[in-house]
Amino acid sequence: MLEIKNSVAVITGGASGIGLALAKYWTKQGGKVVLADVAEAALSKAADEIGENVATVVCNVSQEQDCARLADTAIENFGQLNLVAPFAGIIKDGLLIKTDKETGKVNAKMPLDSFKMVLDVNLTGVFLTVRECAERMVNNNCKGLICLVSSTGSLGTAGQINYSSTKAAMSVMPKVITAEFFRRGIANQIRCVAVAPGYVGTPMVKNMPDKVLDKIVGQVPIGRLIEPEEVASFVGDIYRNEALTGDVFFIHGGLRLGSKG
Ligand SMILES: NC(=O)c1ccc[n+]([C@@H]2O[C@H](COP(=O)([O-])OP(=O)(O)OC[C@H]3O[C@@H](n4cnc5c(N)ncnc54)[C@H](O)[C@@H]3O)[C@@H](O)[C@H]2O)c1
Numbered sequence: 309m310l311e312i313k314n315s316v317a318v319i320t321g322g323a324s325g326i327g328l329a330l331a332k333y334w335t336k337q338g339g340k341v342v343l344a345d346v347a348e349a350a351l352s353k354a355a356d357e358i359g360e361n362v363a364t365v366v367c368n369v370s371q372e373q374d375c376a377r378l379a380d381t382a383i384e385n386f387g388q389l390n391l392v393a394p395f396a397g398i399i400k401d402g403l404l405i406k407t408d409k410e411t412g413k414v415n416a417k418m419p420l421d422s423f424k425m426v427l428d429v430n431l432t433g434v435f436l437t438v439r440e441c442a443e444r445m446v447n448n449n450c451k452g453l454i455c456l457v458s459s460t461g462s463l464g465t466a467g468q469i470n471y472s473s474t475k476a477a478m479s480v481m482p483k484v485i486t487a488e489f490f491r492r493g494i495a496n497q498i499r500c501v502a503v504a505p506g507y508v509g510t511p512m513v514k515n516m517p518d519k520v521l522d523k524i525v526g527q528v529p530i531g532r533l534i535e536p537e538e539v540a541s542f543v544g545d546i547y548r549n550e551a552l553t554g555d556v557f558f559i560h561g562g563l564r565l566g567s568k569g
Contacts, residue, residue, distance in 0.1 A: 309548050313338035315452065316386040318378060320369050320437055321396030323350035325510030326457065329536035330393055330543055335361050337544065342382045344369070345396065369396045369433030379440040389445050390452030391547055394437035397430045397457065397474075399512060401467045423470045430474035438485070442498060451497050453547050456481055458504040460560050478502045479556045486554035499553035501546055506560025509533035529562030 322343030
């Protein structure tokens with residue numbers, strides 16, 4: 309079993325939602341955190357709330373140099389890097405094509421920007437964060453976990469061709485990374501998993517219109533959104549348990565899984 313006490317977590321998207329909940333959980337368990345986010349003011353507010361054992365990096369995860377600086381900060385400030393939690397993520401929902409109700413003809417398409425923007429943060433950003441952090445973990449002999457965040461949306465949610473595609477990628481990355489690390493003899497040093505939450509009560513979900521939120525909660529057997537703190541402690545449990553690697557672990561309150569039309 310790994311211990312969180314004195315271990316160092318790099319968390320992107322750390323100024324809000326699940327990332328912030330994880331940072332608070334981690335430091336309460338005696339760990340240290342490097343919090344990264346593009347939202348500067350929210351990031352320093354988060355650091356103030358946490359108090360001790362926190363370093364911050366203003367960072368756009370889609371930028372290579374930013375991710376390198378982030379990984380360096382963990383080693384320079386705390387001497388090690390044990391948990392990589394690349395949780396920065398965005399949504400930009402829309403349909404692939406929209407048809408006019410009267411004519412049946414296409415009257416709108418998802419703009420390329422809406423597709424690319426989500427891929428840049430949710431996919432390229434994760435790739436860069438994980439690559440830079442894994443390099444420092446290997447070179448500094450750090451033991452730990454790369455914990456990606458997928459989603460029940462990885463199974464295919466209408467209106468989210470961009471987001472669902474990135475979250476499906478998060479489901480396959482633990483297998484790829486674990487297989488590669490196995491070949492290099494480091495799979496027991498650095499494990500890789502993904503957690504796949506259902507609907508979590510963070511700004512990403514709570515900013516949806518009330519009508520949409522009510523409909524969402526109506527589909528969750530436990531009758532409520534998942535709390536960000538529940539995802540955070542789940543990540544902690546997976547971190548401690550060294551038998552867990554190479555897979556995706558769902559946390560969704562019983563939500564019926566499958567594609568939703
Ligand atoms: N909330 C949910 O229901 C839910 C469900 C499944 C998965 N997730 C995933 O969990 C992760 C966190 O989601 P959340 O609900 O906490 O969202 P959130 O909106 O509360 O937080 C996301 C954070 O990422 C930051 N961010 C955005 N773009 C960035 C960039 N380019 N570089 C650095 N930081 C950036 C934002 O500033 C924000 O602080 C996301 O990857 C999301 O897809 C969320």
